[in-house]
Structures are given as C-alpha cells and as structure tokens.
Amino acid sequence: MIFDKDSPRVRELRLTLYVIRKSKMAMVSICVLVFFFTIAILAPVLSPYDPTEVHPAEVFMPPSSKYPLGTDYLGRDNLSRILHGARYSMFASLLVVALTVLIGMPIGAVSGYLGGKVDETLMRITDVILSFPGITLALLLAYVMGRGIFSAALALSLTGWTSMARIVRGVVLSEKGKDYVIAARLIGKNDFQILFGEIMPNCMYPVIIQAVMMMGTVIISLAGLSFIGVGVQPPEPDWGVIIAEGRQYLLEYPWLSILPGILMITVVLAYNLVGDRLRDALDPRLRGELAAK
Amino acid sequence: MSNTILSVEDLHIIFRTYLGTVHALNGVYLEVGQGESVGLVGETGCGKSTLGLSIVRLLDESAKITKGRIIFNNESILDKSQEEMREIRRKYISLIFQDPTAALNPVYKIGDQIVEALQMSRSLKKGEAIEEGSKLLSMLGIPESKKVMEQYPHELSGGMRQRVMIAIALSKSPLLLIADEPTSNLDVTIQAQILELISELRKNTKMSLLLITHDMGIVAQVCEKVAVMYAGQVIEFGNVRDVFKSPLHPYTKGLLKVANLIGEKSRLESIPGTIPDLRNLPPGCLFSPRCPYKFSKCMQNRPSNIFVDKGRSVACWLLEYKVG
Known part of the structure; x- marks a missing residue:
C-alpha cells in the first residue's frame, strides 16, 4: 500500500493522536512508559554493578555515592537490581498480553461468529477458566514446567485470554448482524473470509484498548507470582522478588521494598491512564468532542 | 414469458x-x-x-x-x-439493500470492495479489476470514479453509496x-x-x-x-x-x-x-x-x-x- 498523507485512515490516526496529545496526563504517562522501557533496555549499561554480585562486607548499606540506593541483605547493589528488575516487568507483561490476544481473539471471534453449540462449548470453557484463579494454575505449571518467569507468564496468558475472548465475542456478535456481512456472503465469500477479512478489522479498537488496560494488571500479577515464589527466581532481580526479599527487613530498612513498589505503581498507573485516554480517543463520538475542546 | x-x-x-x-x-x-x-x-x-x-x-x-x-x-x-x-x-444472484451505509464495510476503501467483488465472480487480475471497477462506477454516473475508489464509505453521500452498492451487485452480471x-x-x-x-x-x-x-x-x-x-x-x-x-x-x-x-x-x-x-x-x-x-x-x-x-x-x- 502506498502511504497517502491525505487518506482518511491517516487522517483518523492523526485525529486520534491529536486527542491523546491534548491530554497532559496521557502524555506524561506515555513519557513515563517510554522512560521505563528505556531503562529496561539499557539496564546492563546503566547498572553500576552486576545485579547478582554479592558484597558480604557491605550488607544493608544506606544510599551512598558508592551504592546510590544502598545494598540489600547480601550486599547486592539495589540500583542495579531495580534497573534489571524493570526488564522482567516491562517485557514479560508485553509477552503475556500478546499471548492473551493471540489466544483470546480467535476463540472469541469463532465463538461469536458460529454461535450455537460451538459458542456454548467455548464459552463454558472460558467460564471454567475464569473461575480458576491464575495463581493456582501458576502453581501447577511451576510444578510441571519448573518455576520461572515463563511458567508465570504462561499461566497468566492461559487464564487471561478469557476476558479478551469475551470482549471479541461481544463485538463480533454485534457486527455479524450488519448488512455488510450479508453483502459479503452475496459476493460468495466463505465463513473464514467473512470472519477474518470483514468482521475482525471492525473489532480492533476494543481489542487494542483492552490490551493496554491489561498491561497494568499483568505487571501486578507477574510481580505477585514472583513474590510468592513461582515467578522469577532469586537471585534474579524482579521487582516482586526484591519486594519479597525486602519485606523481612521492612521496619529497619524500608527503602528496600518501598522503592520497587512505588515504581510498579507508577508504571501500572501510567498504563491505565494511557488506556483510559486511548479509549476516549478511539471512540468516534467522543473523539470529535475532545478534539474540539 | x-x-x-x-x-x-x-x-x-x-x-x-x-x-x-x-x-x-x-x-x-x-x-x-x-x-x-x-x-x-x-x-x-x-x-x-x-x-x-x-x-x-x-x-x-x-x-x-x-x-x-x-x-x-x-x-x-x-x-x-x-x-x-x-x-x-x-x-x-445479486441483492441490493435498503441501507447502503450498513452494506459497505466501513474499514475498506470503495475501490477495494469493488475489486474484491469483481475478483470473486470473475477471474480478473488486480489491475484489470481496478479498470473494470472504475468503468462500472462511471457507467453508474459517478464522476471521477478513480478518486471515489480511493475513498471510504463514510465519505460518500447516500446516493453515491447506493450507486456503489449497485456497482458491486452488477459486477457479476x-x-x-x-x-x-x-x-x-x-x-x-x-x-x-x-x-x-x-x-x-x-x-x-x-x-x-x-x-x-x-x-x-x-x-x-x-x-x-x-x-x-x-x-x-x-x-x-x-x-x-x-x-x-x-x-x-x-x-x-x-x-x-x-x-x-x-x-x-x-x-x-x-x-x-x-x-x-x-x-x-x-x-x-x-x-x-x-x-x-x-x-x-x-x-x-x-x-x-x-x-x-x-x-x-x-x-x-x-x-x-x-x-x-
């Protein structure tokens, strides 16, 4: 496709971006996210020490010029650990959400489109999985596959796709009754072409919004799994692990746990704020109103 | 008869x-x-x-x-x-609907939809189908058919959209x-x-x-x-x-x-x-x-x-x- 500056698609995208740009909160949030992704990517360069390097003589050091954020109970540099921890939070959550979309979207689409027994079966399966706490599945997977970030990510994807499937199913249900679907049948298209060629492109906005909104919860869940010991394994530095290790010394050395906690809240909040604004900006009715303001 | x-x-x-x-x-x-x-x-x-x-x-x-x-x-x-x-x-068999707005897929350009219809019923190459589609649109009284083919359904008037629907319906003769x-x-x-x-x-x-x-x-x-x-x-x-x-x-x-x-x-x-x-x-x-x-x-x-x-x-x- 040739890039056409005046095509309505591009114009629409520009309008969306314009609406997002107008919101200071969203822009700050995006900057925050960009900042954290940069940190995650550049962690090995930025870190003064290896995050797992132990300094037995210098445990529980307060922040100083040698250790900008102090050290933990094994004398590991806190700054380096937090920087490396960002990698798990930022990238593993992306992986989980991607898997969620990859599993949930086709299942929801097929379920909504075919209806009847298929729909019934698929939706009952999602119901069962929805009532299944992610943590239980994570524990099970950790037992089968061994503990680690991949077990945790997989467990969250295997439970998380249900909400995506439900949203997609709902949109497909409302789209499939429209005339353009009948029109597509009338030119002889088959079900596959109609569902993925005609209907799905009309269902993308809710998927995008849901994906962004999910990022926050996924980060929290991943950290939670690391915290209880089935996610990232010590000595690897994950924010959840750091918080878990620091909590035993919370009264004496509070900065160990509190700082990664604050960082996590910041990232999650940023995702949620961006998602909120994105939802407004992608809504064709709200968009015009917001742009005019 | x-x-x-x-x-x-x-x-x-x-x-x-x-x-x-x-x-x-x-x-x-x-x-x-x-x-x-x-x-x-x-x-x-x-x-x-x-x-x-x-x-x-x-x-x-x-x-x-x-x-x-x-x-x-x-x-x-x-x-x-x-x-x-x-x-x-x-x-x-072709069918034209009452509401041309709903019958065109909002996310695709007019041209893409006509070309697709043409290609579904006849084995045409993309280039031929584009030519054919633009001819069809001009036949239905749409001026500057090439330009219209680059537009999206919501940018056309009701009458134009219905013409496009008729063009799609007629594409298979x-x-x-x-x-x-x-x-x-x-x-x-x-x-x-x-x-x-x-x-x-x-x-x-x-x-x-x-x-x-x-x-x-x-x-x-x-x-x-x-x-x-x-x-x-x-x-x-x-x-x-x-x-x-x-x-x-x-x-x-x-x-x-x-x-x-x-x-x-x-x-x-x-x-x-x-x-x-x-x-x-x-x-x-x-x-x-x-x-x-x-x-x-x-x-x-x-x-x-x-x-x-x-x-x-x-x-x-x-x-x-x-x-x-």
Missing part, C-alpha cells in the same frame, strides 16, 4: 422466537421471467424482505422453511449444499437482481435517478429484476409485473397495467386507493384495520378481518392463488365464482 428464471411455489417460512412462532410466509407463489422486472409490494412486515432473503438462502438461523419450493434457473435452491449456494451467490427497497433511504431526486438507472441497466443487460418496495408509484414506473403481498402471501399477481387498471383483490383495491392511483383524488384514505398477528393467524383468508366483501367461506378456508388467466392470479374466494 417462456423462460422462467425464478419461481417460488407455496413457500412457507416460520421464525421461532421466544414470543411464539411467527408465520412470516404463508404460501407464496411468485414467478419472474428472464429479463422481466417484477415489483413486490406490500405493507411493512408482510414478508417482502423475508422472501427476498430466502431466495439467496441468507435468512436468519431462527427462520425455518417448512414447505414449498424455490426454483432458480431450473434448479431447486432449497436442495443446494452450502457450497453450491455460495457458487450461485457468487455468480448469478447477475441473472437476477433483487433490490430490497433500494431507494427508501434516499431523497426524492436521487430516488428517481437510481430507479432510472436500474431500469436502464435492466433493459441493456437481460437481467431479471425483483424490486421490493412499498411504493406503488415506483412499481408503476419501473416494473412490468407486480406481486402484491399481504401477511406473507402474494394475494395478487399480474401485469402492472392489468392490476392497476382493474385490481381484483379487495386489498389491492384498497392499496391503490390509498396510493391515490385510482379513484377520485380525495382526502388521505386508509384501509381500516391492521394486518393480522403473524403469531396467531386467522383460520380463513388472512385479509378477511379487514375485508368489506367477506362471506362465510372466507372465515373457514384460506384461498390459494387462483389463476384468472395467463399470468394473472389472485388469492380471493370472490374470484372463484367469477372464474367458475
């Missing part, structure tokens, strides 16, 4: 809803000859669109055909497999075009243009036309034959001139009077009463509750189509005695 392209015989369709079974079609007889244009008129909810969709077998899942036959091009539509049906839709109220959503001047366009095209292409509408005037203007529907039945069928000049069924008479096409032009008239509840049909003639001429037989037996003479049929017991 010697060559019948479409014939519907005693078609019954029901919809199962949670409020009960709706008897949408109750024994429809209809015939469309090759190159002929037939108008299908009737009030809202009388089953016009249901009939249209049943011909291409695109009814809702809740619909069930309980009885009857649909013969298209000497083949029974209802016995076709899904795959064969797709083939028929791909090549032989269909044997039968079903137009379901193609002009109801357009303003009067555009309406006239579109109708003219459709009748023009039909004359040039040997395509048959089934025009679904509630406007008797449109039928008089465009069609050769007319089928009047009431409560899921074609109650009168014949040449437009004959039917309009001497309507035989009391309902047709009433309809024409309402449309002010016959009789002295007076105040706005209406047919007393309303259409029967399709979930709860009267046992006899469906029009009997509103009919001023009803007699005992009308309340007990439902009249089927009585052939008055060649190409003219009426579902009314009054005629039984006249014809003998």
Whole structure:
C-alpha cells in the first residue's frame, strides 16, 4: 500500500493522536512508559554493578555515592537490581498480553461468529477458566514446567485470554448482524473470509484498548507470582522478588521494598491512564468532542 | 414469458422466537421471467424482505422453511449444499439493500470492495479489476470514479453509496437482481435517478429484476409485473397495467386507493384495520378481518392463488365464482 498523507485512515490516526496529545496526563504517562522501557533496555549499561554480585562486607548499606540506593541483605547493589528488575516487568507483561490476544481473539471471534453449540462449548470453557484463579494454575505449571518467569507468564496468558475472548465475542456478535456481512456472503465469500477479512478489522479498537488496560494488571500479577515464589527466581532481580526479599527487613530498612513498589505503581498507573485516554480517543463520538475542546 | 428464471411455489417460512412462532410466509407463489422486472409490494412486515432473503438462502438461523419450493434457473435452491449456494451467490444472484451505509464495510476503501467483488465472480487480475471497477462506477454516473475508489464509505453521500452498492451487485452480471427497497433511504431526486438507472441497466443487460418496495408509484414506473403481498402471501399477481387498471383483490383495491392511483383524488384514505398477528393467524383468508366483501367461506378456508388467466392470479374466494 502506498502511504497517502491525505487518506482518511491517516487522517483518523492523526485525529486520534491529536486527542491523546491534548491530554497532559496521557502524555506524561506515555513519557513515563517510554522512560521505563528505556531503562529496561539499557539496564546492563546503566547498572553500576552486576545485579547478582554479592558484597558480604557491605550488607544493608544506606544510599551512598558508592551504592546510590544502598545494598540489600547480601550486599547486592539495589540500583542495579531495580534497573534489571524493570526488564522482567516491562517485557514479560508485553509477552503475556500478546499471548492473551493471540489466544483470546480467535476463540472469541469463532465463538461469536458460529454461535450455537460451538459458542456454548467455548464459552463454558472460558467460564471454567475464569473461575480458576491464575495463581493456582501458576502453581501447577511451576510444578510441571519448573518455576520461572515463563511458567508465570504462561499461566497468566492461559487464564487471561478469557476476558479478551469475551470482549471479541461481544463485538463480533454485534457486527455479524450488519448488512455488510450479508453483502459479503452475496459476493460468495466463505465463513473464514467473512470472519477474518470483514468482521475482525471492525473489532480492533476494543481489542487494542483492552490490551493496554491489561498491561497494568499483568505487571501486578507477574510481580505477585514472583513474590510468592513461582515467578522469577532469586537471585534474579524482579521487582516482586526484591519486594519479597525486602519485606523481612521492612521496619529497619524500608527503602528496600518501598522503592520497587512505588515504581510498579507508577508504571501500572501510567498504563491505565494511557488506556483510559486511548479509549476516549478511539471512540468516534467522543473523539470529535475532545478534539474540539 | 417462456423462460422462467425464478419461481417460488407455496413457500412457507416460520421464525421461532421466544414470543411464539411467527408465520412470516404463508404460501407464496411468485414467478419472474428472464429479463422481466417484477415489483413486490406490500405493507411493512408482510414478508417482502423475508422472501427476498430466502431466495439467496441468507435468512436468519431462527427462520425455518417448512414447505414449498424455490426454483432458480431450473434448479431447486432449497436442495443446494452450502457450497453450491455460495457458487450461485457468487455468480448469478445479486441483492441490493435498503441501507447502503450498513452494506459497505466501513474499514475498506470503495475501490477495494469493488475489486474484491469483481475478483470473486470473475477471474480478473488486480489491475484489470481496478479498470473494470472504475468503468462500472462511471457507467453508474459517478464522476471521477478513480478518486471515489480511493475513498471510504463514510465519505460518500447516500446516493453515491447506493450507486456503489449497485456497482458491486452488477459486477457479476447477475441473472437476477433483487433490490430490497433500494431507494427508501434516499431523497426524492436521487430516488428517481437510481430507479432510472436500474431500469436502464435492466433493459441493456437481460437481467431479471425483483424490486421490493412499498411504493406503488415506483412499481408503476419501473416494473412490468407486480406481486402484491399481504401477511406473507402474494394475494395478487399480474401485469402492472392489468392490476392497476382493474385490481381484483379487495386489498389491492384498497392499496391503490390509498396510493391515490385510482379513484377520485380525495382526502388521505386508509384501509381500516391492521394486518393480522403473524403469531396467531386467522383460520380463513388472512385479509378477511379487514375485508368489506367477506362471506362465510372466507372465515373457514384460506384461498390459494387462483389463476384468472395467463399470468394473472389472485388469492380471493370472490374470484372463484367469477372464474367458475
């Protein structure tokens, strides 16, 4: 496709971006996210020490010029650990959400489109999985596959796709009754072409919004799994692990746990704020109103 | 007409809803000859669109055909497999909807949608299809067709969109075009243009036309034959001139009077009463509750189509005695 500056698609995208740009909160949030992704990517360069390097003589050091954020109970540099921890939070959550979309979207689409027994079966399966706490599945997977970030990510994807499937199913249900679907049948298209060629492109906005909104919860869940010991394994530095290790010394050395906690809240909040604004900006009715303001 | 392209015989369709079974079609007889244009008129909810969709077998899942036959091009539509049906839709039958806005996919450019339609029915290369599509659009009176092909549906006016829909419908050079109220959503001047366009095209292409509408005037203007529907039945069928000049069924008479096409032009008239509840049909003639001429037989037996003479049929017991 040739890039056409005046095509309505591009114009629409520009309008969306314009609406997002107008919101200071969203822009700050995006900057925050960009900042954290940069940190995650550049962690090995930025870190003064290896995050797992132990300094037995210098445990529980307060922040100083040698250790900008102090050290933990094994004398590991806190700054380096937090920087490396960002990698798990930022990238593993992306992986989980991607898997969620990859599993949930086709299942929801097929379920909504075919209806009847298929729909019934698929939706009952999602119901069962929805009532299944992610943590239980994570524990099970950790037992089968061994503990680690991949077990945790997989467990969250295997439970998380249900909400995506439900949203997609709902949109497909409302789209499939429209005339353009009948029109597509009338030119002889088959079900596959109609569902993925005609209907799905009309269902993308809710998927995008849901994906962004999910990022926050996924980060929290991943950290939670690391915290209880089935996610990232010590000595690897994950924010959840750091918080878990620091909590035993919370009264004496509070900065160990509190700082990664604050960082996590910041990232999650940023995702949620961006998602909120994105939802407004992608809504064709709200968009015009917001742009005019 | 010697060559019948479409014939519907005693078609019954029901919809199962949670409020009960709706008897949408109750024994429809209809015939469309090759190159002929037939108008299908009737009030809202009388089953016009249901009939249209049943011909291409695109009814809702809740619909069930309980009885009857649909013969298209000497083949029974209802016995076709899904795959064969797709083939028929791909090549032989087109349908135009009432609302062109909903019938175009909002996320694709006009050009892409026309090219796709062309490529589905004919094996054309992309370049050829683009040429063909732009030719088709210019033929339908769209200026700067190349530019329009680069636009999205929401950027066009209603009349333009309907032209695009017609272009897509014509892209396969269909044997039968079903137009379901193609002009109801357009303003009067555009309406006239579109109708003219459709009748023009039909004359040039040997395509048959089934025009679904509630406007008797449109039928008089465009069609050769007319089928009047009431409560899921074609109650009168014949040449437009004959039917309009001497309507035989009391309902047709009433309809024409309402449309002010016959009789002295007076105040706005209406047919007393309303259409029967399709979930709860009267046992006899469906029009009997509103009919001023009803007699005992009308309340007990439902009249089927009585052939008055060649190409003219009426579902009314009054005629039984006249014809003998």
